[in-house]
Amino acid sequence: xxxxxxxxxxxxxxxxxxxxxxxxxxxxxxxxxxxxxxxxxxxxxxxxxxxxxxxxxxxxxxxxxxxxxxxxxxxxxxxxxxxxxxxxxxxxxxxxxxxxxxxxxxxxxxxxxxxxxxxxxxxxxxxxxxxxxxxxxxxxxxxxxxxxxxxxxxxxxxxxxxxxxxxxxxxxx
Amino acid sequence: xxxxxxxxxxxxxxxxxxxxxxxxxxxxxxxxxxxxxxxxxxxxxxxxxxxxxxxxxxxxxxxxxxxxxxxxxxxxxxxxxxxxxxxxxxxxxxxxxxxxxxxxxxxxxxxxxxxxxxxxxxxxxxxxxxxxxxxxxxxxxxxxxxxxxxxxxxxxxxxxxxxxxxxxxxxxxxxxxxxxxxxxxxxxxxxxxxxxxxxxxxxxxxxxxxxxxxxxxxxxxxxxxxxxxxxxxxxxxxxxxxxxxxxxxxxxxxxxxxxxxxxxxxxxxxxxxxxxxxx
Numbered sequence: 408x409x410x411x412x413x414x415x416x417x418x419x420x421x422x423x424x425x426x427x428x429x430x431x432x433x434x435x436x437x438x439x440x441x442x443x444x445x446x447x448x449x450x451x452x453x454x455x456x457x458x459x460x461x462x463x464x465x466x467x468x469x470x471x472x473x474x475x476x477x478x479x480x481x482x483x484x485x486x487x488x489x490x491x492x493x494x495x496x497x498x499x500x501x502x503x504x505x506x507x508x509x510x511x512x513x514x515x516x517x518x519x520x521x522x523x524x525x526x527x528x529x530x531x532x533x534x535x536x537x538x539x540x541x542x543x544x545x546x547x548x549x550x551x552x553x554x555x556x557x558x559x560x561x562x563x564x565x566x567x568x569x570x571x572x573x574x575x576x577x578x579x580x
Numbered sequence: 581x582x583x584x585x586x587x588x589x590x591x592x593x594x595x596x597x598x599x600x601x602x603x604x605x606x607x608x609x610x611x612x613x614x615x616x617x618x619x620x621x622x623x624x625x626x627x628x629x630x631x632x633x634x635x636x637x638x639x640x641x642x643x644x645x646x647x648x649x650x651x652x653x654x655x656x657x658x659x660x661x662x663x664x665x666x667x668x669x670x671x672x673x674x675x676x677x678x679x680x681x682x683x684x685x686x687x688x689x690x691x692x693x694x695x696x697x698x699x700x701x702x703x704x705x706x707x708x709x710x711x712x713x714x715x716x717x718x719x720x721x722x723x724x725x726x727x728x729x730x731x732x733x734x735x736x737x738x739x740x741x742x743x744x745x746x747x748x749x750x751x752x753x754x755x756x757x758x759x760x761x762x763x764x765x766x767x768x769x770x771x772x773x774x775x776x777x778x779x780x781x782x783x784x785x786x787x788x789x790x791x792x793x794x795x796x797x798x799x800x801x802x803x804x805x806x807x808x809x810x811x812x813x814x815x816x817x818x819x820x821x822x823x824x825x826x827x828x829x830x831x832x833x834x835x836x837x838x839x840x841x842x843x844x845x846x847x848x849x850x851x852x853x854x855x856x857x858x859x
Contacts, residue, residue, distance in 0.1 A: 419629070426705040427634050431641060433840055436708040454593055461597040468604075469619035470626060470750075471707035471714050473742070473758060476604030483601060487594045523711065526605065529757045532711075535778040539710030 411455040413565055417558070418443055418463040422470065435542030438512070440467065442547060442554045444482050445511050448489025450562065460486040477522060485515045501552050508551035509544050516540040615743035615750070627718060627748040630704055697732075697846035699723040704748070706840075710779050713756035714742070717845055722746045724847075728807075731845045736813030736836030737761070737801060738845050749847075753839055754814065755782055762805055763814055766798040774799060774814055774833060780840065782815060782833040789822055789829045799833060809848055 421439040429436040440463055447456040464479030472478055489511055520536050523529070585592055615623070701719035719725050721744050731738040731751045739753040754761060759776035763784075770791055772784045787793065797817040803810025813836040822829045 419626075420633075422626070423630050423633050425708060426630060427637050429706045429708045430634070430703070431637060438708065454590060457590065457594045457597055461601065464601070465618060466622050466626075469615070469622040470705065470716065471709065471712055473712050473714060473752065473756070474605055475616065475619070476601040476606075480598050480601035480605060483594055483597045487591070490590070519711065522605070529778075531777065532757075535710055535757070538779055543708075 408455075410565065411459060413561070414443070414447065414455070414459050415462060417561060418459065419466065422463075422466060435539070435546055437546035437550045438543055439550070439554060441482070441485065441512060441515065442508055442551055443558060444486050445489040445508050445551075446555050446558045448486040449493035449507070450559070456486050456490070457483055474527070477519070480522065481515050481518050484518055485511055488514060504555050505548045505551050508555075509548040512544045512547045513540065516543075615745070619743065620745045623716075623743075623745045623748050623750070627704065627716070627745075631718065634704070696849075698729060698849050699725050699847045700844060701725070701749070701847060702844055703842055711757065713739075713753040713759075713776065713778060713839070715739075715751050715753065715842075717749050717751055717847075718747065719847060720744050720747045720749050725749045730808050730812070730848045732812060732848055733837045733842055733845055735838075736815070737808060738837055738839065738842065740808070741847065751845070754835060755780055755839060761808060761814060762802045763799045764802045765793055765817075766800055767794075768792050768797075771802055771804075772799070780835070781818075782835060784817075784831040784833065785828075787829050787831065789827055791829070793817060793820055793829070793831060795820060 418440055421443055425436060425439045428439075444460045444463070447459055460482040461479050464477075464482035465475075467478040467482075468475045489507070492507055492511075516536055516539075520533065523532055523536075529535075699719040701717035701723070703715050704718045705716035707714045717725075717731070725741060725744050727741050727744055729741045731741060737754055739751045739756070739759065741749050742752045743750040752759060754774070754776055755778065756776040757778045759774075759782075761774040761782075763772050763774045764770065765772060768791075770793070772787055772791075772793075774782050775785050777783050784793070784799075795817050799814040799817070801808040801810055801812040801814060815833040815835040817831050818834040819832040820829060821831070
């Protein structure tokens with residue numbers, strides 16, 4: 408539970424960081440929070456992952472969304488998809504971290520498109536979503552490696568027993 | 581059965597949370613601009629933390645912009661002097677017209693539509709999703725900001741207040757896909773409906789092909805329905821598309837305000853019509 412609140416606080420700081428980025432840099436903006444969700448799906452195969460994704464999704468819905476629950480659904484589903492991918496691929500390599508974040512960003516946007524198309528159809532929705540998606544895919548890909556490294560450091564720093572973490576990763580526990 | 585649930589507990593938890601999210605989503609579509617208790621708590625907590633953490637960035641940006649401002653100061657001064665001379669002439673003409681307008685309004689016993697802002701606020705956050713064009717401002721119910729009020733900039737209409745807590749408010753921008761604004765084409769006085777298109781644009785839709793509209797025409801709020809005050813600039817027609825066989829024409833609108841570069845807004849009262857729409 409300690410980890411949950413720690414990563415919740417980190418997530419909250421990432422929301423603020425991406426807001427500051429959005430206010431300062433006009434050429435699209437990354438979704439730092441989404442990288443955290445993908446990270447938690449790949450590296451933290453525990454029950455706190457989906458809860459974290461859901462609560463942070465609710466936060467984004469409250470701050471910037473107009474349809475409560477949309478980001479909660481998208482982030483929770485993205486966590487699960489990341490978890491599935493994390494079991495099948497070797498996630499320690501940097502190029503793969505980049506690729507998985509880019510692929511997950513595209514999948515999350517596709518999910519968003521399906522939800523909006525089903526519940527609240529608008530004209531030009533596909534073009535609108537694609538316009539923001541490709542920029543965010545690039546930004547998320549570029550920033551995936553430093554953010555994942557940062558999150559790994561936070562994870563290691565707060566781990567009571569380092570061996571537990573590494574044993575967990577190679578599948579002993 | 582129990583063993584299945586324990587073996588797939590993460591999947592079960594994900595399914596449960598997705599179902600809760602979908603339930604919220606289906607409920608939220610009916611009241612999509614009303615804040616619930618959790619939304620209010622998150623907004624109240626987020627705003628002061630954001631203000632503290634963004635302070636150094638805001639100061640650095642200010643320093644950089646001040647430096648950049650100094651780089652072309654000389655040319656800029658010459659340009660502004662010239663512009664100043666032209667504007668002085670326009671002010672004199674404007675004063676005359678205003679005085680005449682007031683006299684005529686008094687004669688006709690019409691109410692003045694000038695409104696004093698309820699509050700001035702700084703933009704403290706923007707959505708990074710093109711599908712939702714919203715932003716947060718640092719004035720809330722403590723400053724007199726209420727749901728349904730209009731947010732404006734010196735250049736024109738920005739959006740309307742969709743939710744407010746004591747220290748912050750959420751503004752839905754005119755470019756959001758859910759925004760609908762009753763407008764007038766200033767040149768022809770034709771009424772039209774402006775729709776948000778997401779990204780950074782709006783459009784006039786359902787406009788009959790016979791309606792006189794041209795590139796460069798200015799659009800202002802009609803004031804009808806009491807949603808937005810009358811006469812606020814919305815934008816300029818950037819392009820007109822007429823279908824080969826269609827009876828309608830589509831127009832692209834360049835908003836009067838650069839919404840991505842906006843730093844401060846004023847909140848205007850009114851919006852009783854918007855309150856009715858939100859109910």
